[in-house]
Amino acid sequence: MTGQDALRVALDRLCPMHLWLDPGGVIRHAAPTLVKLRPRTALVGHGFDAAFRLLRPRPCSEPPGALPTGLRLQVQFRDAPATAFNAIALPAPAGGLIVNLGFRMTMPEALRDYPLTSADFAPTDPTVEMLFLIEAKSAAMEAQRHLNLRLQGAALAAEEQAQTDPLTGLKNLRALHDVLSRLVNDGDCFALMHVDLDHFKAVNDSFGHDAGDHVLRKAARIMQSVTREGDTVARIGGDEFLLVFPGRQDRARLSRIAARLIAGLERPVRVRDHLCRVSASIGIALSRDIPGAPPDDLIRRADAALYASKRAGRGRFTFAGTAVPPDGASLA
Template identity: 50%
Template sequence: MIDLEDLAFLLERLCPMFVLLDRSGRMTRVGPTLQKLRPEQPMQGEKFLETFELLRPRSVATVPALMASSGAKLHLSLRDEPRTALKGLIVPLPGEHGAIVNLSFGISILDAVRDYALTSADFSGTDLAIELLYLVEAKSAAMEASRKLNLRLQGAMIAAEEQAFTDTLTGLKNRRAMDHILSRLLAGTTPFALMHLDLDYFKSVNDTLGHAAGDHVLQHVARVMVEETRGDDTVARIGGDEFVLIFNHLQERERLDSIARRLIDRLEEPIPFNGEECRISASVGTVLSSQFARPDASTLLHAADLALYAAKRAGRATHRFYEAGQSSTSVEPLERAATPSPQEEAAAGQGAARNLAS
C-alpha cells in the first residue's frame, strides 16, 4: 500500500511541478511551483481536465483515456489566462490508486519566469532549466550593461556633435552648423529666407570698453535674435559680429521686414555693462530661396551679402532685400534714407571722441 503523504513529500522535493491524481482524475496533491501559477486559486481538489486543457494527444479527452496514456508525452495549457503552455508525462500508481503527472514549462520557461516571478528555488536541483535560467540572467546582465554603455556612448557622441555645431560664446549655431542646415534645406523643397545681419559700431565697443564688453554685447545680441525668431528657425554666428538667420517656410517680405526692423530697434537700445552703456546697431540683408531657379548655398549667401551691402550704403541700421541684378557696385537705397539715426550718430560720435582721446 502506497503512503500518499510520503509520496507527496518526496515529489515536492524532486518534482515541484507534479500533480497527484486519484482514480477519478481529481488533483489530491499539487507541487508548490505549479500552485504558484495560480496563487489565488487552489488546485488541490479540482478536476485535472477542468483546470488543464489537453492539446495532444487529441484522442485523450476523458479521465480513463488519460490514465491509459502512460509514457505518452502530453502537451497542455492552463484553461484561463495566462494560458501558459506546459509539457507533461503521466505514470499510473500501482493498484489503480491514481496517477502522477509531472509537468514542465519546456521552451516557455522564460515566459513563465517572467509571468510568475519564479526563481531557481522553484525548480528541482537537477532540472536543466536552472542552467538555462543562469544563462538567461547572464545574457540579460550583459545586454543591460551593453545598453547602458551604448547610451553613454550615444550621449557622448551627441554632446560632441552639439559642441562641434555650437558657438561657445553665444550658444548659437556656428558656421559649420549653418552650412549643414542650409545644405539640407537646399536638398529639399522647403522655401525659406536667409537673413544676413552685421553689427554696426561693434568695433567701437571693443576698442573703448574692451573685449569683455564685446563678448557681453554678442551674448546680448544672441538672446535678442533667439527671442525674435521661432523654434524651428536657425540663428548662427558665422563671424566676429556677423550672424545668419534662416526662416523655414517664410517668404513674406512684409513679415521678414518687420522681423528685421524689430531686431534693429532692439539692438539700438543701450546695453549696460559695468556701469557703462554699449551702443550698437545692425544692418540686415535678406534673400529668398525662391528668387533663384536652382539656388545653392554660395549663391544665396552672396545675394544676402549684396543686400547687406545695400543696407550699409543706405546709412546702416536698415534692412534691404536682394534684388535681381544687384551687385556691390550697383547698389541703390531701397527702403530708408541714408541719413544716420540719432543713436547711430551718438554712437559714432562717442567712438570717435574716445579714439581721439586715446
C-alpha cells in the first residue's frame, strides 16, 4: 500500500464524508458516508461545482473559481434533496484539495432523507450523541407537555367546582343555585334581593379597574354587614349581586335592609386620591308570591323589579309585582 493509499484508508474512517479533488476541481474519491447520500458515479469523475453549490462565502462568479481553503464553507447538493453541509477545503499532499463535509443544524431532516446508521459517522463525531439527545429531550418535553395539559384540565375543573368569587370572597352563581335549589326543594320561603351597582362603569372608566375592584370589595363587605348568618350574598356578574334571605317575607324588614344597603353603598369610597361614588338599584322578590316556582322564575321577578328601580331613577328598591315607589327610601 502506498503512503497515499494508507492516508486515504485512514481518512475514510476519520472523515467518512470527505471528497478528494484533483487540481482541476474534479472529484477523484468520495468517502463511504457521502456515497450513501449520492451514488459514487454521481460524484467521482464530476467537477465539485457540478455536484455542489457554494453558499458561503458567496461566490463572485458562476461557476465559481477554486474553492477557498482553510475557511468554514457552506455547500449544498445541486440536486434534490438539496442537503446543506458545513465544509472545509485544505490542500492535499500531492496537489488538489481534500474537502471534508459535515451535516448542519438540519441534520435530523437530512437523516430522514438518507438511511444512515451510527457506523456511518466517525466514532469521535458527536452527531449520534446529539441525535440521542434530541430524541430523548423531545420525549421528555412531550411527557412534560402531557402533564401540563392534565394539570391545566384539573385546574379548570377545580375552578368550575369552586363556589367562591375570587375577587370579593362572596359566593358565586354556582353556589347561589345550590342554595336556591335547596330552599325550593325543602319548601322553605325566602326573599331574593337583586342588587346592581349604579354608576359603577364610570368608576372603572375614570379611575381604572383597580379602583373598580376596590369598590366591589367594599360593596361586598357592606352587603355582608346588612345580612345575618344563614343569608347568602352572591356576586353573579360584574357589578350584580343576589342576596338570599331564608325565612324572611316581611316587606317592612326587607325594605329597611334595602334602604340600609343603598345608604351604605352610597357612602363615597376613597381609592388613592379619588372619591368613588356609586349607588345601587334593587329588586326584591318573595317566594310566597309564587309558591313552588323554580328559582329561575323568582330571579326573573327580582330582575324585573330591579329594572323598574333603574327606570324610576336608580338608587332605590322595588318589590316585584308592585308599583315602583316614588322614592327608594320612602318605605324605609
